[in-house]
Each structure stands twice: as C-alpha cells, then as structure tokens.
Amino acid sequence: MNADRRTLLKTIGGSSALAAFAGCVGVDDGEDDDDEPGADADGGVASMWIDMQEAEEADFSDDVSQFGSETDHVIEVEEPGGELDEQLDTAIPAGDGPDGWIWAHDWIGRFAVREEPRFLYDASDDVDIDLDAYTAPAQEAIQFDGGLYGLPFASETVTLFYNEDMVDEPPETFDEMISVMDDFHNPEEGEYGLSYPVTDPYFVSGFLQAYGGDIFDEANLEVGLDADEVKQGLGRLEELFDYVPADPGYESQIVAFADGLAPFAINGPWEIGNLSDEIENLGVAELPTVDGNHPRNYTGIQTIYFSAMLEDSGQDAVDALTEFAEWYTTSEDVITHNADRHSYIPVLADVVEGNDLSPEVQAFAEQVDNGVPMPTHPDMDNVWDPLEEALTRVFNGDQGGDEALDQAAEEIRDSL
Incomplete structure (x- = not known):
C-alpha cells in the first residue's frame, strides 16, 4: 500500500486536528523549556508521529493520557504533516525522527533492511507479551528476518458495501453480483452497477489472486503477475470494468455509491462512518466468491512501529514506547472501543474470537480471514506502479x- 493512497483516504473522512492534543498529550513545538510535557517525568519519555x-486523533489522545496516568511514562505525540514516509526519510538521517510512529505494516521490510542509517529498532528483547495474543497474520506482519519491529492493533482490507434499499441480500457469488448490477446500470442516466477504484492494485488484489496466484510471491521473491492464475483473475475483474463510472479515481467512485447511484461499492472500513451518514440502510458483506474461490485481497496491519531513534533516546524511552504499545494493543477496552467508534478491525485474538463486533466490522473481519497480508519485502515497492499502469491500460x-x-511483470523484474 502506498502513502498516496492512504493519505487520500484520510482526507476523505476528516481533516487533521493536531490542536486536539495540546494540553493533554505532549506535542513537540521545538522549544526547549521546562514546561515541555515530560520535562519532570519520573519514567521514560518517548515521541510518536x-x-x-x-x-481518531481525539480518542488516541485520550488513550495516551490514560496510559500516562497509570504509569510514570510520557508519550509525546506529533503529526508532522506531509507524507509520513517522506518526513521519516528526512528526519531519521538527521537525528530528528520520532521514537515510534503508526502506519500499516508494509513499510517494515523496506525500513528493516536499511543500515546506514538504521530506521527500525528490534524490540525482541524488550517486549514482554506473548505474540500469540494477536492473530496469526498480525504476528507475521510485524516481524521481518527474525526481528520484531512493532506491535499490531488493527487490520484493514476492502470488502463489499451494499445499499439495502436497492438490494435485499448481498450476493454470495460473482455471477449473482453481475446479475444485480445489470438491473441498475444505466450510465446515460448517471446510474451504475458498482463503485470501485478498479485501477488501484490494493483494491483489486482479491480478484487478481482469487484463483490462487500471487501478485508477488514473498516466500520465493518471485513476481507472479504473468501467471495463468492471475491472468484468469484479471479476466473476471475486467467484467466489473463495465459497471463503474468512467473515471476510476477514488473520489469519483465513492461519490457514486454515497449518492445512491449504485447498489454496490467495494471499499475499506475507513468509509463505514462516512457512508453510514449518507446511506440510511448500509450493508456490509464478504466479497462474493469467484467460481467457488474467495477473493484473496491484500490486508494491512496497523502497527505501532519502533524507530531506530530509540537507540539514542535510551532505555527509559524504550520502556515507555514498548510498554505503551503493549498496553494499547492488548487492552480489550481500547480495541473494542476503536472497533465500535472507528471501525478498526481487531487483531487481538480474544476480541476477534469473542463475536461481539458490529455486523459491519464482523464482515470485514471475515474478509480479512480470506485475505493475505501485504508483502513486507522491499521488492514489493517495485510492484505497485507497474501494476497500476497495467490496470489503467x-x-x-x-x-x-x-x-x-x-x-x-517484465518491467518489475527489470527493476529488481
């Protein structure tokens, strides 16, 4: 998943509100004075971006404050602005980076292999909790080449939204979905069968991999785009091209569904709140099976990263950040609140197995079970753009x- 896509998603649902942190969470203003948060802390002080x-920011602020009230540690939180990976690329080599940050897991491989300067801190000897507390995909996502570089708190993927005023029951099969879309698709009148950013590799990965092929085989470090199974998946995906608005961009697609001009959308949990405000009877379901196969879409694991800046910050900062990450990612109260309020898909095993999630979040959790974590190996960075360009053509x-x-596939291999 690239930063541009996620930045766009965040602009759809709300603007930043860094001011919400002022006074209750340490926001670094760059001034060195005794009034800075953490100046008199008895425990460790760690910074996060x-x-x-x-x-989300407001609730995260409350969680950080609660952690601080229960411990001697202080977590100073900042939103640096701009593209987060670009900010890290600049700040960490200059020694100005944070002790940790939050992002999906797919940066772990890219950052873990950097040596001069190092970007990530291996907290294998500092984290005290059993990783079995998390689901298996989440455990896999936060580790790379034997190192533990963060702790997971939520997952994300895409699945099927449907307008219950237009569709009585969600389709269970791809062909059933096509049949329903045929009843509604009338582009001359501005009506469509589907809202779906069909040239975005992250969004369409499930159909491309539905027949067992892999866009990128991380275990063997092989590009699989030209495999017969992936080509078969694209053949089915192409059937959906005829049912979406002419502009495949994210905003054009989501607006069609939000305005009641399409019975279906394929999108992520970050849109549940927005779409619930627009559509009175919103349904969420697993993606329909394709010739009996569940679409194997990419999943992202939201992670609290451990930065190499911790090496210089000292053991007190390591303790502060790792203990906060342990608390935040294993607190059932935090996890269930985030699921209810922000539609975060839990990866804490006890919550996932508790069957107390909302129907919408439960549907996404089931689709996550059908999916595969985005590859973390740095070679995956070479896959996104050529695949998106191919889909666009x-x-x-x-x-x-x-x-x-x-x-x-040839372009990607040439670039590796």
Missing part, C-alpha cells in the same frame, strides 16, 4: 489483460 483522522482499452500483465 501519527497521521489520523480528527476523531486495460481499463482504457489500450491493451489486453494478458499482454498488460506480461509487460508489467
């Missing part, structure tokens, strides 16, 4: 699907 929507009718995937 975040990039959240306004409501196919969508625009400039190239056939098989040819486009062959070209993308």
Whole structure:
C-alpha cells in the first residue's frame, strides 16, 4: 500500500486536528523549556508521529493520557504533516525522527533492511507479551528476518458495501453480483452497477489472486503477475470494468455509491462512518466468491512501529514506547472501543474470537480471514506502479489483460 493512497483516504473522512492534543498529550513545538510535557517525568519519555483522522486523533489522545496516568511514562505525540514516509526519510538521517510512529505494516521490510542509517529498532528483547495474543497474520506482519519491529492493533482490507434499499441480500457469488448490477446500470442516466477504484492494485488484489496466484510471491521473491492464475483473475475483474463510472479515481467512485447511484461499492472500513451518514440502510458483506474461490485481497496491519531513534533516546524511552504499545494493543477496552467508534478491525485474538463486533466490522473481519497480508519485502515497492499502469491500460482499452500483465511483470523484474 502506498502513502498516496492512504493519505487520500484520510482526507476523505476528516481533516487533521493536531490542536486536539495540546494540553493533554505532549506535542513537540521545538522549544526547549521546562514546561515541555515530560520535562519532570519520573519514567521514560518517548515521541510518536501519527497521521489520523480528527476523531481518531481525539480518542488516541485520550488513550495516551490514560496510559500516562497509570504509569510514570510520557508519550509525546506529533503529526508532522506531509507524507509520513517522506518526513521519516528526512528526519531519521538527521537525528530528528520520532521514537515510534503508526502506519500499516508494509513499510517494515523496506525500513528493516536499511543500515546506514538504521530506521527500525528490534524490540525482541524488550517486549514482554506473548505474540500469540494477536492473530496469526498480525504476528507475521510485524516481524521481518527474525526481528520484531512493532506491535499490531488493527487490520484493514476492502470488502463489499451494499445499499439495502436497492438490494435485499448481498450476493454470495460473482455471477449473482453481475446479475444485480445489470438491473441498475444505466450510465446515460448517471446510474451504475458498482463503485470501485478498479485501477488501484490494493483494491483489486482479491480478484487478481482469487484463483490462487500471487501478485508477488514473498516466500520465493518471485513476481507472479504473468501467471495463468492471475491472468484468469484479471479476466473476471475486467467484467466489473463495465459497471463503474468512467473515471476510476477514488473520489469519483465513492461519490457514486454515497449518492445512491449504485447498489454496490467495494471499499475499506475507513468509509463505514462516512457512508453510514449518507446511506440510511448500509450493508456490509464478504466479497462474493469467484467460481467457488474467495477473493484473496491484500490486508494491512496497523502497527505501532519502533524507530531506530530509540537507540539514542535510551532505555527509559524504550520502556515507555514498548510498554505503551503493549498496553494499547492488548487492552480489550481500547480495541473494542476503536472497533465500535472507528471501525478498526481487531487483531487481538480474544476480541476477534469473542463475536461481539458490529455486523459491519464482523464482515470485514471475515474478509480479512480470506485475505493475505501485504508483502513486507522491499521488492514489493517495485510492484505497485507497474501494476497500476497495467490496470489503467486495460481499463482504457489500450491493451489486453494478458499482454498488460506480461509487460508489467517484465518491467518489475527489470527493476529488481
């Protein structure tokens, strides 16, 4: 998942509200004075960078304050602005980076292999909790080449939204979905069968991998785009191209569903709150099976990263950040509140197995079970753009699907 996509998603649902942290969480203003948060702390002081929507920031502020009241530690939180990975690329080499940050797990491999300067801190000897507290995909996501570089607190993927005023029951199969879309699709009248950013690799990964192929085989470090199974998946995906608005961009697509102009949308949990405000009877379900196969879409694991800046910050800062991460990611109260209020998909095993999630979040949790974590290996960075360009060519009718995937696979291999 690239930073541009996630930044766009966050602008859809709300603006930043860093001011919400002032007075209750340490926000570094760059001034060195005795009034800074943590100046008189008895425990450790650690800094964190975040990039959240306004409501998420407010609740995270409350959680950080609660942790501080229960311990001697202080967590200073800042939203640096701009693209988070670009800010880290600049700040960490200069020695000005944070002790930790929050982002999806797919940066772990890219950052873990950097040596001069190092970007991540291996907290294997500092974290006291049993990783079995998390679901298996979450455990896998936070580790790379034997190192533990963060702790997970939520997952995300895409699945099917449907308007219950237009559709009585969600389709269980791909062909049933096509049949329903046929009843509603009338582009001359501004009506469509589906809202779906069909040229975004993250969003369409499930259908591409539905027949067992892998976009990128991380275990063997092989590009799989030109495999017959992936080509078969693209062939089915192309059937959906005919049912979406002419502009495949995110905003054009989501607006069609939000305005009641399409019975279905395929999108992520970050849109549950927004769409619930627009659609009175909103339904969420697993993606329909394709020839009996569950779409194997990419999943992201939201992670509290441990930064290499901890090496210089000292053991007190290590203790502060790792203990906060342990508390935040294993507190059932925090996890269930975030699931209820922000539609975070839990990865804490006891909560996932408790069957107390809302129907919407439960549907996403079930789709996560069908998916695969985004590869963390740095070579995956070379996959996103060529695949998106290939999908765009196919969508625009400039190239056939098989040819486009062959070209993308060759481009990626040449870049590795």
